[in-house]
């Protein structure tokens with residue numbers, strides 16, 4: 001198994017270095033490496049990260065039951081599948097997400113679906129923040145300047161992001177990324193793909209993430225995905241987004 005693991009590691013590193021050389025410079029490579037913060041294992045298995053707020057803290061925008069099920073059942077399920085895999089998945093890293101292919105189709109699917117699902121949710125929780133008083137919630141100066149540069153205005157950005165997220169067919173994610181030309185762009189992905197993955201046509205460093213799988217909103221919003229998205233803007237953690245944007 002260790003030989004296989006070594007092969008996986010080498011192929012993942014090759015993919016990452018190739019990516020760095022062809023598309024993403026040193027600065028971006030560091031950003032990808034910092035994304036490893038969202039994959040945590042205790043030496044024996046991957047672990048479910050604690051939420052930085054209570055399950056009911058995002059009320060009234062996301063309800064307590066949805067948050068609890070989303071975290072303890074859906075997020076946990078990706079982890080269980082990783083930990084139950086025979087391919088020594090404990091050694092998977094964000095490098096494997098980046099390369100998103102392996103020695104066999106089963107392991108590739110495990111990376112794409114379950115390592116992706118684990119990573120995406122761990123990242124998503126940090127990009128949410130309670131706002132019980134319904135206060136105005138907008139990006140800070142540096143990120144706002146970049147959004148204004150690339151989308152004309154914050155309102156135009158929010159409108160485009162909301163429209164793209166609403167129109168995702170089936171299950172997926174909507175992302176704000178800093179692409180390889182240092183331009184902010186809104187991209188979407190199916191299932192648990194994300195913009196670090198080589199399988200994505202539009203790639204870059206994640207600044208903002210929105211889960212639009214039905215499990216993220218259906219209990220409260222039923223088929224009204226647009227309402228979920230509209231309310232989500234109230235609980236975006238712009239401080240975290242700014243940190244991801246600046247790489248600090």
Ligand SMILES: [Fe+2]
Pocket residue numbers: 070074121211213215216
């Ligand atoms: Fe989800």
